[in-house]
Amino acid sequence: MMTMIRLKIMNKLSYSRIVLATLILTMLTAACTSRYRLDLYLLEGEARTKIKVEKTEFMVGAVLGDPTSRNKVEQGDGNCLVLITGSRGRTLDTEAHNLASYDRYVRYRLFIQLAATVKAGSMTLKDNSLLQMLGRYEIAPEDKLYYPIGGELVVDSLAGNKLFGTIDGRFENRNGEPVALEGQFKAKTSD
Numbered sequence: 001m002m003t004m005i006r007l008k009i010m011n012k013l014s015y016s017r018i019v020l021a022t023l024i025l026t027m028l029t030a031a032c033t034s035r036y037r038l039d040l041y042l043l044e045g046e047a048r049t050k051i052k053v054e055k056t057e058f059m060v061g062a063v064l065g066d067p068t069s070r071n072k073v074e075q076g077d078g079n080c081l082v083l084i085t086g087s088r089g090r091t092l093d094t095e096a097h098n099l100a101s102y103d104r105y106v107r108y109r110l111f112i113q114l115a116a117t118v119k120a121g122s123m124t125l126k127d128n129s130l131l132q133m134l135g136r137y138e139i140a141p142e143d144k145l146y147y148p149i150g151g152e153l154v155v156d157s158l159a160g161n162k163l164f165g166t167i168d169g170r171f172e173n174r175n176g177e178p179v180a181l182e183g184q185f186k187a188k189t190s191d
Helices: 002-036
Strands: 040-044 047-064 073-093 101-114 121-124 129-134 145-159 162-172 178-188
Touching (some): 040 073, 040 101, 073 178, 129 162, 145 178
Antiparallel strands (some): 040 047, 040 178, 047 073, 073 101, 101 129, 121 145, 129 145, 145 162, 162 178
């Protein structure tokens, strides 16, 4: 009788251990997945599009310069992070819309001025960033520059030569057309 009770208790403990181990493993897997799945979104009007960070550049000893000049970054006491993003935009029809259509590919270059010593923390995007639409040659260059009107960048962590960040920023061009970026990204800080 005593042996039977011990077996039942041991079976319940083994079952509890298996459930606990499964729960811990599931939580760890979810934590790792969320850290490495960095979703970044572009909001143009009502449209929300997931965008891909195609390229990052980290410039040491650089600050934001004149937004209207060809070189938007110049030497200075700071660091600049540049993200080039891209996404497939809406499908556009040609004049002979029954015969052909194409997907517009939307690309932006985001310039962010960081402190001379980069560390985890948050900073405002106003006066520290610039968003430039790439391509779209039918649009005047001045209309493709979007200035920050609000939001912040959070440097979540620095791991080796990688910077993990979260952005929630709103930008407008000179015509008042809004664009927003929100989500997470990873950037390489050095070679």
